[in-house]
Amino acid sequence: MPAPSTLANAIRMLAIDAIVRATEGHQGVPLGMAEIATALYTRHLRFDPADPTWPDRDRVVLSNGHGSMLLYALLYLTGYAAIDLAQIRSFRELGSRCEGHPEIAPQHGIEVTTGPLGQGIANALGMAVAEAFLNARFGDGLVRHTTYAFVGDGCLQEGVGQEMISLAGHLRLSRLILLWDDNRITDDGSTELSISEDVAERFRVAGWHVIELDGHDIDAVDAALREARQDPRPSLLACRTVIAKGIARLQGQRGGHSARLYPEDAAAARDLLGWPHAPFEMPEAVLEAWRAAGRRGAPERAAWKTRRDALAPDVRADFERELAGEPGPGWRETLLAYKRAALGRSDVPAGILISAEINAALAAALPQRMVGCADLEAPTGHKRGLRAFDARDRSGAYVHCGVREHLMGAMANGMAAHGGVMPLAVTYLAFADYERPAMRMAALMRLPVKFVFSHDSIGVGKNGPTHQPVEILASLRAMPNMLVMRPADAVEAAECWEIALEHREGPVSMVFARQALPCVRDEASQDNRSRRGAYVLAEAQGGHREVTLLATGSEVAVALHARASLQASGVPTAVISMPCCERFDAQDAGYRAAVLGPSDGVRVAVEAAVRFGWERYLGVCGGFVGMRGFGASGPADALYMHFDITPQAVAAEARRLLAERA
């Protein structure tokens, strides 16, 4: 039986060999955290490489994702079939599963994509929240596991990391354990260049259970993990480590982080570590000891499956449907009823409160929905019918995230990656920039997170330009894999929510006005007209269409008024409502051409935002009525007039273009 230190050295040598071969990589983490990882994977982690996606497995996040070879080495050694030696050898090559940073692939043991620092531990917090919520719903027999995250100094300097420390301590998530690689080195050199505080103490202030220990002492890590798993608070294992331990030339040095490794370094490490084996060669006894560690979880998994199979059929059906991300029965009927009722309503609700109403109506069909909100409960309204998820009540589905938008988004990603819950993250659109790094990761991972935004334009009014998005719609539409929806009224809002709940292949951004949205639709049926992204809301009358007006959200009403004026003067004009550009772009050319109208006709778009991106519908000579820069402080109506986003301006622009071409 190889010594535990030999198991750790197996990680080291795999990492060194792969990084030498790739000519680049980050040896600091795998070499510095080899003992920590060995203690976790051989003695504590609840996992089964034969069934990587077992729902009740412990979750592991490599928040310091640049140290990806640590994870790949562990996956290979413990027996994940998809990560074999050929994959390890192709580390960082195009097509390898061993990518530069871990890219989400739970079927291979990679829970989440990490790399941009700080977000990984925020993902881990989201996973721990999801676990606690599901534990409260389904009980210990079905859901009770721990979330571990490897974390470096960089993650803890990032604001999102600090937000995570604060909220995790507040929520007292006991089954959340961070393994901190306290090596006192970042890319620039000593951490003393940029931080002086006692990081462990900072965690204690936030209510964490902290254990300081030698990260190269496997038994100490083992004991600390045992202690941490018993503590009612989240735990930080502050593991004092030597960066790049095993490479004498670099260990404990700045270059340990990611200086290039050469074959001579690998040879020197073999000498230093007493590892006589050839590159990528793993002695059978060592591999077998690791594989045995990988088999530890099989009986637990089998017992779990027995318990699951013994569930009452309806409970099991709920559990599995929710794991699959599906809404419960009746949700489409609920949305249809909402649409129909919207047509006859005398009150006209604010855009964001339409979304709140729809969510409240869907509550019974969406027991897996968890709503996070960044301290804007009252103005966004998405808490209706929900209790707070807090340190005492894990069955609450509403997380008061505090004024921490980036954390909120990254937590939502973690919840979605965990599975079994459907996360919404709610804030104002002006603050989407704070959340954007997490939105990008949701898009990259294709996680079904619902990002919900209110206060979507100068319609915000008197709070002024800081709170008025003008460029943010464009910046979200530029993001691959992100569906951006901006409904025009309650009917479209229900249709967009239907699309959002159908869409499992990536995130959506649901963008709502602060101001009231009167109905622009005069019919609502099972047919979801928003599903193709854009549609003819009002066709030209009295002849061949001469003008096509394109609009989204609150400006669809502006376009309809402009159309009335143009029609009154004999110009056949159509209004296209375009709640989702991405969906429209995905339609066939025939549909797109039919909606956009004749290419020799006049097209004018109206949106209370910048023009950037609209040219793909307008061509070089189309017209646009919207914002030319940032907003201003004043009442919403006055701002629409001031910035000339009015039916008159739209009609005038159309007439100008008609005259140009006559």
Add this chain to the structure above:
Amino acid sequence: MPAPSTLANAIRMLAIDAIVRATEGHQGVPLGMAEIATALYTRHLRFDPADPTWPDRDRVVLSNGHGSMLLYALLYLTGYAAIDLAQIRSFRELGSRCEGHPEIAPQHGIEVTTGPLGQGIANALGMAVAEAFLNARFGDGLVRHTTYAFVGDGCLQEGVGQEMISLAGHLRLSRLILLWDDNRITDDGSTELSISEDVAERFRVAGWHVIELDGHDIDAVDAALREARQDPRPSLLACRTVIAKGIARLQGQRGGHSARLYPEDAAAARDLLGWPHAPFEMPEAVLEAWRAAGRRGAPERAAWKTRRDALAPDVRADFERELAGEPGPGWRETLLAYKRAALGRSDVPAGILISAEINAALAAALPQRMVGCADLEAPTGHKRGLRAFDARDRSGAYVHCGVREHLMGAMANGMAAHGGVMPLAVTYLAFADYERPAMRMAALMRLPVKFVFSHDSIGVGKNGPTHQPVEILASLRAMPNMLVMRPADAVEAAECWEIALEHREGPVSMVFARQALPCVRDEASQDNRSRRGAYVLAEAQGGHREVTLLATGSEVAVALHARASLQASGVPTAVISMPCCERFDAQDAGYRAAVLGPSDGVRVAVEAAVRFGWERYLGVCGGFVGMRGFGASGPADALYMHFDITPQAVAAEARRLLAERA
């Protein structure tokens, strides 16, 4: 002489009257911090409303910007002429200087735009850094002032706020004082909903000097300010306050934050506070006491002017030139020499290291330059010739910001708003999203911050898609007031730096490749060809131009190769290099048409990024060669092949479009 508490109540009543009149506003801050502000402005703040932009004034940041009426009341009361009672009465109306949130106007006493939480205190940190740097350069006689920031719970929950706490403590900026409105209420209600930690203790851990006190006791605030001004550390005054104090119905309650106020509330407050005066009426004695406080600083300002006037002429010239944001003599010649030398170079440097070389060459001409970098010193190279700015050495011009991009950007904004320094903020383009909230504020404020980015595309290579920008160029180009420059080689890089140094009306984003950029230009003269944003790099030969290829940055070389292939097969093809879309868009129609070529010709753009936004040059039927989604992990060359961003692909696209139209 009115009692100090009466002076504080003058703030309260002005705020209440203005908020009632505006029908919205945030009374929590002005009512809760009235005594704190009174102590600061009547006994400590070094300012002179008769000369609002006196360079050596203390700086005040209202980080909790929603409480804007606190600031407007102070400006009116102390005698800033531009903020008269008419302005106060028009609070939140379109055109008022009393906007919903403070919008930068130093000439009116508003140092910086605030509103998105957390950034204000990060701006304050930047101001304190600038002050310490200038103090070290010019001495106590010319620069020695204090930066104060009002701050609420929200700012301290935000990640950027936490980053600020950590770095400010590390840098031991003694002349930085935060006034914390510890009212234990946020928009959602009790802070207990989302935070449990002892915030004061969190500051102590980070090395701050902390005083806990009653925020409604003016003498206590006064004493604490006196103590804080003596301490060698940054100071937090943790002021226990009652939110909305003075409105019995709301004080200490959730609604105190921003629930609507009615005339009855104002009447009740008049009773409670013993304030018999009519709305917006300020008794003469109270106003005179405030105005006297506003005159306190005049002798100090006069003494400062005397010292400045006594400076040696060359020192004074340097000081004033740097305050004006102008580079020193010889900078254009330095850039020209760099351009010329670039043509004959045998080595081909990486894109970002070209920028590093240019900055090093400009060092003598830019003594006011301060470079912040988020833990990427080695790969970005912008420390050459600079020492670190740290707790011991304030003359260093390089700030190791740690892995804190958002803070870095917001600090740079604070430095630029302070004046006298020229801030650069350096990181990878993939991390621009972390910094983006600060970039938006720089754009909104039109601050001349230089945001410098490296690793600008899939050229990043093996680190994979998390580190490869694809949508980020588009998202920056969508931002009003932001110049985005992506030079193709060393000549264009020098030209773009010339533009950046000329540009004082807003921020620039300088975007550089990680990979080597061989020269695409074969001439360099005083004529800055990049200045018009785009230009004909290589004109079509052998006849009327049939194809126009548009490219930026590293893809200009790809376009040139494609042109060679097209020309070889007899297709007259031009290459347009477009280092700055915004500048090109600002040219007259004739120039733009001449560059873009005949509207019936074929246009193809090539950029290793998404197409979004390119249609404004391509029209609906132009061609684009670039990214369709996120990148991948692999060597850069392999990725360019994999994603088909090659001369062959560009030429093929041009031929396809030519054939279509034939």
